[in-house]
Amino acid sequence: MMDLLWTQAVFWALVGIALLVIGLYALIVHAHLLRKVLALNIMSSGVFVLFIALARRAPREAAGGADAPAQVVPAPPDPVPQAMVLTGIVVAVAATGLLLALIVRLRSVAGRTTLDNRADD
Amino acid sequence: MPATTEMGSGRDRRGASRRESGGQARGPASARPRRELPLAARVLLGLLLLALFCALALAVLSLPSPAPGLSAAVAARLDESGVSHPVTAVLLNFRAYDTLLELTVLLLALIGTWSVGTAHGCAGSPPGPLLRQLPRLLVPLMVLVAGYLLWAGAHAPGGAFQAGSLLGGIGILLCLSGRPLPRWAQGWPVRLLALAGVTVFAALGAGAGALPGGALLAWPPGWAKALILAVELAAMLSIGAILAALFAGGRP
Numbered sequence: 001m002m003d004l005l006w007t008q009a010v011f012w013a014l015v016g017i018a019l020l021v022i023g024l025y026a027l028i029v030h031a032h033l034l035r036k037v038l039a040l041n042i043m044s045s046g047v048f049v050l051f052i053a054l055a056r057r058a059p060r061e062a063a064g065g066a067d068a069p070a071q072v073v074p075a076p077p078d079p080v081p082q083a084m085v086l087t088g089i090v091v092a093v094a095a096t097g098l099l100l101a102l103i104v105r106l107r108s109v110a111g112r113t114t115l116d117n118r119a120d121d
Numbered sequence: 122m123p124a125t126t127e128m129g130s131g132r133d134r135r136g137a138s139r140r141e142s143g144g145q146a147r148g149p150a151s152a153r154p155r156r157e158l159p160l161a162a163r164v165l166l167g168l169l170l171l172a173l174f175c176a177l178a179l180a181v182l183s184l185p186s187p188a189p190g191l192s193a194a195v196a197a198r199l200d201e202s203g204v205s206h207p208v209t210a211v212l213l214n215f216r217a218y219d220t221l222l223e224l225t226v227l228l229l230a231l232i233g234t235w236s237v238g239t240a241h242g243c244a245g246s247p248p249g250p251l252l253r254q255l256p257r258l259l260v261p262l263m264v265l266v267a268g269y270l271l272w273a274g275a276h277a278p279g280g281a282f283q284a285g286s287l288l289g290g291i292g293i294l295l296c297l298s299g300r301p302l303p304r305w306a307q308g309w310p311v312r313l314l315a316l317a318g319v320t321v322f323a324a325l326g327a328g329a330g331a332l333p334g335g336a337l338l339a340w341p342p343g344w345a346k347a348l349i350l351a352v353e354l355a356a357m358l359s360i361g362a363i364l365a366a367l368f369a370g371g372r373p
Contacts, residue, residue: 006186017177021170028166029158054181057188078190079207083216086208086282087223090360094230097367101234104370108238 005056012053019046031114033103037096044092048085055081203345204275212280213349217338221326224318224356227363231315235372243296243369252298256291263291271357275346281353285360292365307373311362318359322352 023043027036055077107113158166195207195215202210212220267284274280295302302311325348330337340348366373 010181013181014178017174017181020177021174024173025166025170029163031157050181054184054188055190057184057186057190076192076207078188078192079195079211080191080216082208083211084219086212087219090223090282091226093364094227094367097364097370098230098233101237101367101370105237 009053009056012056013050016046016048016050016053019043019049021046031116033099033106033113033115037099037103040099041092041096044088048088051081051085051088052077055079201342201345203340203342203347203349206274206276206278206280208278209274209280209349213352214340214345217322217326217340220356221319221322221338224322224359227360228315228319231363231366234367234370238371240366240369240371240373242301243293248297248299256294256298256300259294260291263287263294267291267357267361271350271353274353275350281356282360284353285357286364288357288361289364289368292361293368296365296369302373311366311373314358314362315366316359317362318352318356321355325352 020043023039023041023046026039027043030036030039057078103113192207195211198215199205199207199210202214204210204213267287270279270284270287271281272279274283326338329335329340329348332341335341
């Protein structure tokens with residue numbers, strides 16, 4: 001059943017995976033903690049896009065009964081992944097706030113914004 | 122809404138120590154190229170991540186096309202849930218544990234933020250005339266929209282989180298426009314607001330569990346709408362308070 005809806009869902013799922021991988025690359029490569037937080041946020045956005053995309057693959061029966069033509073009545077997205085993404089967004093915001101507070105604290109205590117322990121000067 | 126704190130001498134002191142530490146932090150900047158990954162490592166990392174992308178893409182492509190989702194299960198019990206929007210029904214009835222623990226995570230983040238430092242005001246520079254006057258126009262509108270979103274959550278996209286983030290936006294706007302929270306509100310009112318969501322949610326959930334034949338967080342069908350609205354109201358206030366307090370960046 002490779003219809004348009006499925007193609008769209010796969011496209012956005014691939015976009016979400018790409019965001020996840022790009023964020024993971026930035027998370028590993030950059031030493032500055034603010035960049036790491038931004039990378040984590042991009043990764044979480046990728047996961048959210050992936051979840052929302054996959055929620056579009058809801059089974060047809062849920063739309064308007066089995067007798068309704070599938071092309072006329074697009075199935076409503078699965079609500080459970082959407083609710084999980086809504087939860088995830090709030091958790092991501094809370095984690096970002098806490099991480100930023102920790103970075104500010106680290107900088108005011110240790111004068112650096114990386115996790116590098118070597119004394120540089 | 123909760124937000125910022127005194128902007129007096131404490132802020133100046135902090136600013137001075139910031140500048141000092143900024144000077145220290147600038148030292149390593151010259152040594153930065155040495156610290157970055159070499160090109161070969163980057164290429165290797167890129168290849169590994171490309172492999173990860175391909176693996177995840179294959180996993181997505183191999184999913185069954187008519188997805189065995191939970192839409193049907195949600196739709197079957199939707200009329201017992203007290204709301205008619207399926208996402209709200211999942212959030213606040215079918216999977217209410219998620220939402221309760223999410224509010225707990227927010228509260229823990231706030232406690233963590235408050236335990237590492239004090240807030241130092243969010244207005245970096247004195248607000249301009251536009252920013253000083255903007256809240257007069259926007260805040261009543263935002264309160265109105267937040268109330269609408271809370272009510273609309275029962276049957277349309279909306280709900281406590283969207284409304285709560287609007288309230289958090291009000292807190293941030295007031296903070297940025299140089300209207301800190303009055304001193305009397307920086308003590309227990311902020312803490313009470315931040316606790317309201319988890320407390321009301323957990324108390325009502327436990328109350329539902331104490332009913333004969335009830336279970337924890339399982340709303341009795343006749344009362345579901347009123348209970349969900351009460352939980353959402355408390356959660357909205359809590360989320361708004363916590364988001365604005367997180368923005369302020371420390372305990373008042």
